[in-house]
Amino acid sequence: MSFSNADWWALFGHFLAMSMLAIGGAVAVAPEIHRYIVDQRGWIDDTQFSAAIALAQASPGPNLLFVPVIGYAVAGFGGAAVALLGMLIPSTTLALAATRWGRKRRESRGVRAFVAGMAPITIGLLLSTGVVLALPLARVPGAWLLIGATVALSLATRLSPVWLIASGALAGATGLV
Amino acid sequence: MSVPAPHSPGELLRVFSALALQGFGGVLPIAQRELVERRQWLTREEFVETLSVGQVLPGPNVVNLALMIGDRFFGWRGAFAALAGLLALPLLIVMTLAVLYARFAAEPMVAGALRGMGAVAAGLIMAMALKLLPSLARNPLRRLPCAVALVVTLFGVGGMRWPMAYAVLGVGGVAVLAAWWQLGRAR
Numbered sequence: 001m002s003f004s005n006a007d008w009w010a011l012f013g014h015f016l017a018m019s020m021l022a023i024g025g026a027v028a029v030a031p032e033i034h035r036y037i038v039d040q041r042g043w044i045d046d047t048q049f050s051a052a053i054a055l056a057q058a059s060p061g062p063n064l065l066f067v068p069v070i071g072y073a074v075a076g077f078g079g080a081a082v083a084l085l086g087m088l089i090p091s092t093t094l095a096l097a098a099t100r101w102g103r104k105r106r107e108s109r110g111v112r113a114f115v116a117g118m119a120p121i122t123i124g125l126l127l128s129t130g131v132v133l134a135l136p137l138a139r140v141p142g143a144w145l146l147i148g149a150t151v152a153l154s155l156a157t158r159l160s161p162v163w164l165i166a167s168g169a170l171a172g173a174t175g176l177v
Numbered sequence: 178m179s180v181p182a183p184h185s186p187g188e189l190l191r192v193f194s195a196l197a198l199q200g201f202g203g204v205l206p207i208a209q210r211e212l213v214e215r216r217q218w219l220t221r222e223e224f225v226e227t228l229s230v231g232q233v234l235p236g237p238n239v240v241n242l243a244l245m246i247g248d249r250f251f252g253w254r255g256a257f258a259a260l261a262g263l264l265a266l267p268l269l270i271v272m273t274l275a276v277l278y279a280r281f282a283a284e285p286m287v288a289g290a291l292r293g294m295g296a297v298a299a300g301l302i303m304a305m306a307l308k309l310l311p312s313l314a315r316n317p318l319r320r321l322p323c324a325v326a327l328v329v330t331l332f333g334v335g336g337m338r339w340p341m342a343y344a345v346l347g348v349g350g351v352a353v354l355a356a357w358w359q360l361g362r363a364r
Contacts, residue, residue, distance in 0.1 A: 021235060022237065023232075025238055027302055031334045031338075035338055035340065035341070047288070047292075050292075050299075051291045054291055054294035055278060056271055057297075057301060059201075060198045060199065060201050060267050060270065061200060061266070061270070062200070062240060069274075077272075091234065091235050091237070091240070091241070092256075092260065094234055095241045096244055098234060099244075106226065111233060112360055113353050113360055114233060114356075115229070116359075117349060117353030117356040117357075119316055120313060120322075120324070120327040121349045123313070124334065124335075124348075125344070127303060128330065129302050129335075130302045130306065131331070131335035131336070132335065133296075133298055134296070136295075137292065137295065146293060147296050147299050149300070150299075150300025151304045154300065154304030164300070165301075168298075169294050172290045172294065172296075176293075177289065177293045
């Protein structure tokens, strides 16, 4: 696939915007990344998108690392670098600039209203991420079972996610899902 | 008695690398245990305060947390040491997996394994959202407006695939205004 100059800027610009929208964390903007990169641009497909999130969940470290994996699937190592830098630059700059400002005004009505108002949106966005990942598997009956079991075990036990991811890999590799 | 603190940006880099490598499915719980309970660089209250400031800002919470803790001890050099520690080794690992996946994606076993992992990832993220639900009980916005904002966001973004800016600026904007009004009434 040929990736034009305009495409590079579009990719970088998209992640710059995602960085500023990522109020509930990087996973909360996954539906928007999917809408743009998969549905609108067609740079990668559903399978590659879900794989990027699954690989990041299977690796140690912050969940945000699904971003360079998507960048890599779109345009190789250059794409990974552009996506990660785009995702980091605006939010880190703002975090460094605003830390002391925010610490002083944490109890102000404006900041409290912002935190309170955004909380349900963040949870709605996280559930949307789950839906975006689950829908491509809608016709695989075993996948529903796996998703349901994961939700139940995560809520009811303190089992490390590593074991759940490993069980999912095993179930998939042996053709159960 | 001296207050425990990192001695150099290099120590921040090492400690954040170590805690990032232990963090499967989220680094925050590990960061809390390591920074507050074991090393005592921060009290529990300082940790929660730093985290709540980090949550107001866009960007991944744990990244903002690393920046703020690093900045607190060694200014911007500390901030970047903590950030580099948090990201460098995990990035190396996840990119290695990405390269391997791209090479073997056509193998039915690999494709199957990733399909299974994708289903688990979907479940893990849904469970994370469900675990956050009880925190809405103390939200000044009250239960019904919270539920409406949540469901409209899920319906719009997860169901109708609206651009997310509509949800964040539209629904979020209304919810923030409603919370502002409720906080004013409570005074």
